[in-house]
Amino acid sequence: MSVVTRFAPSPTGYLHVGGARTALYSWLYAKSLGGEFILRIEDTDIERSSPQAKQAILDGMQWLGLNHDKGPYYQTDRFDMYNKFIGQLLEQGHAYKCFMSSEELDAIRAQQEEQGEKPRYPGTWRDRNDHPENQPYAIRFKNPKTGEVVFDDHVRGEIRISNTELDDLVIRRSDGAPTYNFCVVIDDWEMGVSHVVRGEDHINNTPRQINILKALGAPVPEYAHVSMILGDDGKKLSKRHGAVSVMQYRDSGYLPQAVLNYLLRLGWSHGDQEIFSVDEMINLFSLDHISKSASAFNTEKLIWLNQHYIKTLPPAEVAEHARWHFEDQNIDTSTGPDLSDLIRVQADRVDTLKELASVSRYFYEDFAEFDPSAAKKHLRVVAKANLIAVQAKLEALTSWDSAIIGQAINDTAADLDIGMGKIGMPLRVAVTGSGNSPALDVTLALLKQTQVVQRINKAIEFINNRENS
Structure with a gap:
């Protein structure tokens, strides 16, 4: 087979976790x-669906790399086909017209609840032929009254x-729109779906859908109902736990590889292995190894995975995703080092x-001011002579790479007979604007020589102003 x-998914919201x-x-299987x-x-829920939510689903799937082989299909484009099969069920006696108004049904359900019964349609129109003329009606599926559904x-x-336990399901509303549960059945049959992977909240729909499939003489697919995801507080994952939509994780700076790896492990395992490439996911995945227990979302674990992938993926691959964030923060990366080198x-x-x-902005544009605490500590009057000396060494270089730059800094410290800290930290603050950066030699090598000289001038001017104030 x-x-x-x-x-x-239903486009009534964004693609959630x-x-x-x-x-x-589903993709891996x-x-x-x-x-x-x-x-x-x-x-099919036309009122709650939106073009924005549809696009967000497509964007989320594309970002995750879960490319589809067929589709995307839209149920609103397929109403004629659904109605054809509804007509077939009516002709074969597997469906019937129901003229009960919503007010009547609400009253019956309220009475059932008062009596401690499960609210359900009582089958009023199931076997009636005294249909009123010119009255709106829904179409209901005639669910079997005996036996059971086993899967x-x-x-x-x-x-x-x-x-x-099942009542007669509405398969077409009185406004003429086929309902979700019926459209799903026809789509899965017509598209040849062999395995349905979905959330556990659909378990109650499954027996209804199986009965409709059997009434149509259609094959029944295999099912896998996965458990819900909980927040780290044990409650159902929601907005109060932070990012819920997939694209929020993109916006927060996560790599799709990290999100995929994390989602895989939320309910599936292969021994003690934590890190999986996509190829490994495909080769090892099995529906039968999905846990039936609910999974708890752990943001710290996702951050750990993200850091792992930032460090271990090819820099050019990380750069493809990082570029969006530089653009989002209005940082023009055409004016500085190649993103792969920066990563x-x-x-x-x-x-x-x-x-x-955020922390790499100084590689691409001059900063307006120095970090106050770093400047107060390191751009002091005693650092002025050291900065002037190292500036002269760096400005005189005829070749600009990390090894030569590092040697020039060491030579300056040796000439002045001072420790590296007394020259390194003032130089770091002068060139980057703060007290944090990668190693000085590689940091300076990614900047232009003229930039470095100009920024040291700015630091010397800052010290002069401080001295004279």
């Missing part, structure tokens, strides 16, 4: 068995639901790409 999986993990598991992965946008879930094992010296010093851009 050829494996076909799908990810089918739980949805992204479901998409990843298809890839691990040489199958196809379909992207389907389930936009083997890849995550939860055998699940049994008695048909007496080689900064990777060990940052947790996120957003932080990388």
Whole structure:
């Protein structure tokens, strides 16, 4: 059997972390068995769907690298096909017209709740033919009254639901719009979906959908219902825990490789291994190894993974993602070192790409002022002569690379018979504006020689003003 999986989000909001993990598991299962992965946008809730949310889903999937083999399909483009099958079910006696108004149904459900019963449609129009003329009606699926639905879930094992627990589902509303549960069934059948990976909140929908598939004579796919993701406080992950949408993690400076690796481990494991390349994910993934327990989101673990990937991925690959953050912070990277070279010296010093851009601004533009605490400590009158001396050495260099620059700094310290700290820290503050930077020789090598000389002049002027104030 050829494996076909799908990810089918509703565009009523952005692509959230739980949805992204479901998409990843579905994508990995298809890839691990040489199958196809379909992207389907389930936009039957027209009032709550938005073009912005649809685009956000596409952007999130693209950023994560979860490319689809077919799609994206949109359910609102397929209403004619759904109605064709609704007509078929009506003709075969598997569906019927229901003329009950929403007010009548609300009253019945309120009475059922008062009596301690499960609210449900009582089947009023199930076997009636006295249809009123010119009255709006919904179409309901005639669910079997006896027997049970049994299916083997890849995550939860055998699940049994008695048909007496299920009422007759609306498959087309009175306004003529097919409903979600019916559209899903037709799409999965028509698209040849063999395995449905989705959240545990859909477990109650599964027996209803299986009964519709059987009524249509369609094959029933295999199911894997994954558990929810909790925040680190044990409650369902939500906005109060910080970033929830996938693109928020992009905006916060995380690499997609880190987010994918982290999502993979939120409910799936392979021994004690923590780091997985995409190829390893594909080769090792199995639906049967997904945990049925809820997973707790741990931001510290995600940061650790992100730092790992910033350090270990090829600098050019990190640079592709870092560029967005420099642009977002209005830093023109065309005026300074190549981003790949910058990442080689900064990777060990940052947790996120957003932080990388922020702390690297001085490589691409002159700073307006020195960090007050660093200047107070290191740009003192006693440092002036040392800065003048090292400036002369650096300005005289005819070649500009880290080894030669480092030698010039060491020679200056030797000539002045002082420790490196007395020349290194004032020079660092003079050139970067703060007391933190990579090693001085590599930092200066990434800057232009003229920039370094000019910034030392600025520091000397700062000391002069301080001296005269």
